[in-house]
Amino acid sequence: MVKTTRWIGPICLTLGLTVAAAPQAMAQDETYTLRFNHVLSPKHPFHAGFEKWAERVEERTDGGLQMTVYHSSQLGVEEDIIEQMRQGANIGQNTDAARLGNYVEEISVVNGPYFVETLDKAYALADSESMQTWQQTLAEDYGLKVVCFDWVQGFRHFFTNQPVREPADLEGLRIRTPPAPIWQQSINALGAEATAMNFGDVYSGLQQRAIDGAELVYPNITAANLNEVLDYANETGHILLINFQVVSADWFDQLPESYQTALVEECRAAGQETSKHLQQASQEAKQQLEEAGMTIVEDVDKEAFRKAGEAAYEALGVLDAKNQVQEEIGK
Template identity: 60%
Template sequence: MKNLAVITCAALGLWALDCSNVWAQTPKTFTLKFNHVLGPKEPYHDGFLKWAKAVEQRTNGGLKIDVFHSAQLGLEEDIIEQIRQGANIGQNTDAARMGNYVPGIAVMNGPYFVETLEEVAKLRKAPTVAKWQEELAAKFGLKVVSFNWVQGYRHFFTNKPIKTPDDLKGLRIRTPPAPIWQESIRALGAVPVAMAFGEMYPGLQQRAIDGVELVYNNIPGGRFYEVLKVANETRHIMLINFEVVSAKWFDSLPKEYQDALVEEADRAGEETSRQILRLEAEVEQQLKSRGMTINKDVDLAAFRKAGDKAFEVMKITDAKSAVHKEIGK
């Protein structure tokens, strides 16, 4: 309709009249290119596609999200820097990486910080967490759209049973390249090795690492059952993910588009998180059928105690205590 109106104005020689309002009647459209490192068969990918569909429908096509799996747009750290510069790119990330900018927020990726979806929900109303998000946007250009995405419990996947932190001594365990993650794995007894997600399988084949710490749903997608024998249920991190976009880009959106982006992300995140936790038992059975041993004989009390050191080393024990007080943990 807009193009027809413009052509009509031109044909009738009515540019002397105010035909500029023809342009204003058609709202500007926006596109977000959203990147994540997981494969196309992961529950998260399906969740992101549902988020994209809901946003596009709610905005009548005014805001479209193109989802890219398997880090197709690039490495997470590189994407985050592009986001900071104002690019219309989004990234599925975590508090550990956000802690590189606002140190306190890294507590959300520390050992046993939260252990239920109900506790995660309470974080959304915690004043300290809200303050950290405001600082990320104002000082570093990173707008947290949602952190209502929980990828499940992270466990140690190795080639021998792990019962206590002492059993991890000397084992090289892959971790993402973020300080809280490195210190968490070190506190729990292992030697952390920073490595990109896509490098883990060849790293295990070549014995550059002795194991990984991941959520159950990562294992079938990455075929890690081919190179690892034991799933040790340490549940050491309930993995909260952040969906992050450029604060500058977000501020350029109409208010109704901002609301759609945030609200639909939270809705899709909660649905996906609950689905993932329901699927864990099913994935366990899949891994058993493929020859893996599920080790539930883990001293969780010993791991919880050991994990406290990570917060001390990172000097964020006070931040942890403040948030726990706010959520009643």
């Protein structure tokens, strides 16, 4: 009996450790997948940036978390993808604060006129207490986890078939915007008639005269060949377009903690690298468009546009939220 007792203890202890470690080992061994959707073309710098993000995440997790990137809305339109995420699907979307503002209204200020005007201020938003609170509400109440928002496409300008130098020049022009309140109010406040339309329909919309122009960044124009149906680039720079990478909160919470960290950190790193690259890409696209015959209108009264844009925040009741975040980031 004495010998038996001596041997049972270590055996029981060893078995206990094996059983306790099993769930964690199984979680780390499981392979997770994320299908990531965006509306841009495969030629857009963001697509290469997203693929770089995916590669780094897979490398860092030893293949435990695998991302596949889909361009040109291959998985569906943005609003439908967001609803799928809310139901827990392993799918992600490149989106913006305007659409997220449909759920947490205050966060829409990020897409308002002249909200931030440098990359440094855009990156500083991650440390804003208000932004952190709004993201928590998105996750807890609406099932949408913001992975990061360090992806800055650049300044949006008005692209039209007539020159625009002040808000009055936009009067009566139907300008395409995404279908979200802050976009609509912003473009209306700046002097135009906002017209909701999916990005993929802009070219045909211009051909059919359903719209008179669009407000986009330079690389959007070259990537979609919109210079074939637009004559003027009016450099209002009214929005520094910050993009948000969003996934299902339920799906994200199921990931091992190390995978969550990898997804977030590599998102920020790839986003900041791509944003800097886009600054150069925007200048190259501008030069390409000018050489192709597009007229660049640089003598724009930005102060008049900046003053007019305040009406958008007031109309949506988010002026205080805008001022609070700007104070938090030192703008």
